Amino acid sequence: MNKIQQDLRLLPGHFKKVAFGIMLLSALLVVLYILKVLTIDKEIVETIAKSGFLISLLLLVITRNKIEDELTLRIRLKAFTASFIYGVVIVIVEPFINLLFGDSFLSDKGVTELLINMFFFYFIMMFLMKKNR
């Protein structure tokens, strides 16, 4: 690991397993709630599931790949930038689209959904840039 990679402080590879574990637990919680095995308040289930999903996505983003070199790092930073710009654009554009097409077109979903969207955008960008490197 060189100086640049140390500066970014990515988590070791085994954190990917932790991330998938948390994601699986969040999904399991939702399934158990839907099947009415759990009798907890809907809002509590929603909050725990969303938080779990967000934590797992964040862990996936900040965990090292098998081979992490300077090109991968550059792609990673580009994807970070792209997803940040995507988030800002969505926040700016959304009210105007809602104004034009009505609230049903793009509803104001809240911070969690925006962050999840940004994470997915990041993964798509990473995939495309890695494919075309």
Next chain:
Amino acid sequence: MKNRVKIQRAIKDLTQESLANEIGVSRQTINSIEKNRYIPSTILALKISKVFDKNVNEIFELEEED
């Protein structure tokens, strides 16, 4: 910036994979450098030239537009 990584690799009879392993990067990174899609850092350029026993200037060369 143009480079002679592919030529030097052929002279040394190295595959992209073996060169990548030697300097600790992915094969795709070597491919990107050879195809001029990615300009390596000074550290990586020095590592590559060390593998080929050459000066950095002999592997990497500035072009007019650089």
